[in-house]
Amino acid sequence: MxxxxxxxxxxxxxxxxxxxxxxxxxxxxxxxxxxxxxxxxxxxxxxxxxxxxxxxxxxxxxxxxxxxxxxxxxxxxxxxxxxxxxxxxxxxxxxxxxxxxxxxxxxxxxxxxxxxxxxxxxxxxxxxxxxxxxxxxxxxxxxxxxxxxxxxxxxxxxxxxxxxxxxxxxxxxxxxxxxxxxxxxxxxxxxxxxxxxxxxxxxxxxxxxxxxxxxxxxxxxGIKERYEKRLSQLLDRDKKILDLIKNGHNTIEKLVKLHITVKNRSTNLADRLWQDYGEKNQIYQHLNKLKQEGKIIKVEDRLTIVNEK
Missing domain, CATH: 3.60.15.10 (Ribonuclease Z/Hydroxyacylglutathione hydrolase-like)
Structure with missing residues (x-):
């Protein structure tokens, strides 16, 4: 309505x-x-x-x-x-x-x-x-x-x-x-x-x-504080991904399975496909950002093994 x-x-x-x-x-x-x-x-x-x-x-x-x-x-x-x-x-x-x-x-x-x-x-x-x-x-x-x-x-x-x-x-x-x-x-x-x-x-x-x-x-x-919190959430995901890479989760496939960015997964199969695809894209974007910052190397495509620099 x-x-x-x-x-x-x-x-x-x-x-x-x-x-x-x-x-x-x-x-x-x-x-x-x-x-x-x-x-x-x-x-x-x-x-x-x-x-x-x-x-x-x-x-x-x-x-x-x-x-x-x-x-x-x-x-x-x-x-x-x-x-x-x-x-x-x-x-x-x-x-x-x-x-x-x-x-x-x-x-x-x-x-x-x-x-x-x-x-x-x-x-x-x-x-x-x-x-x-x-x-x-x-x-x-x-x-x-x-x-x-x-x-x-x-x-x-x-x-x-x-x-x-x-x-x-x-x-x-x-x-x-x-x-x-x-x-x-x-x-x-x-x-x-x-x-x-x-x-x-x-x-x-x-x-x-x-x-x-x-x-x-x-x-x-609390508008400014709310935006600051959202910004921190994005940056914290970078830190978490770096820690996971250090501990052996060094491919995109391994990282995607952990659902770092999309937490509340749907019980509907079709919606889960969409969420999994979004998770994959979002993880890739974090890896690309970390590569640009010189914090990881050898990210040639979404499935390439990622090593800590």
């Missing part, structure tokens, strides 16, 4: 409560423009239209649709909502291709999309994927949208995806997408651990009053 929750006079959450997670999309009402951030509505088309009608929100007054990133739980209803509004769809260039085509999604996911074709198609079906949606404009770091009584700034924040962006309202409220305090995930082909770390360092430097993320409740207290 879709619910509308008020943050202040201009900002509202459109929340869908699922069994284990919430899906959050956001409306910002400005004097000059109205912005919808993300379109990951876990609801049918009829439910979505009924929701807007019930809450007396005129879809035609939405001028801009901003995607924080390309994942379907944030962009899945782009095509539908664009067809019912006058809005321009915008996203960073690095995440454009997965929004515009199925082939772009394949490349975003990586070889998993090819190795487990039927499973991946089931995931797309669950999201009622209707095909790609043309992006009207790509956005860039520090770009500012003048909404009249508000200013909305693009904070390029890669990591979870290569084109992930947060949006900063009036230098106070951060619409964080999946670079808030959700589970750490850099398991796709087009994600980056190194960028994740840099983004967290940047977000820590901001004087934020509130963080509104893609799947969690609003956060107002």
């Amino acid at each position: 879709l619910q509308l929750k008020k943050i202040n006079e201009s900002v509202y959450i459109i929340e869908t409560k699922l069994r284990f997670i919430s899906m959050n999309n956001y409306l910002i009402f400005g004097d000059k423009s109205t912005v919808l951030i993300d379109t990951g509505f876990a609801a049918s088309k009829k439910e979505i239209l009924r929701f807007f009608e019930k809450n007396k929100i005129d879809l035609n007054k939405i001028d801009i649709i901003l995607n924080t990133h390309c994942h379907l739980d944030h962009s899945g209803k782009n095509k539908f909502l664009k067809s019912h509004t006058n809005a321009k769809l915008m996203i960073h260039e690095e995440d454009r291709a997965p929004v515009e085509s199925f082939e772009g999604i394949r490349k975003q996911v990586g070889s998993f999309a090819y190795e487990y074709e039927e499973y991946w198609k089931q995931r797309l079906k669950w999201w009622n994927y209707e095909g790609g949606c043309k992006v009207d404009k790509t956005i860039t770091d520090n770009e500012i949208f003048d909404l009249g009584n508000h200013k909305l700034k693009v904070i390029f924040s890669p990591g979870h995806t290569l084109g992930h962006c947060c949006f900063l309202l009036d230098e106070k409220i951060l619409f964080a997408g999946d670079m808030g305090f959700e589970s750490l995930w850099y398991g796709n082909a087009r994600a980056s651990l190194i960028d994740y770390i840099k983004t967290y360092q940047r977000l820590i430097s901001l004087d934020l009053k509130m963080v509104l993320s893609g799947h969690l409740d609003p956060v107002e207290e």
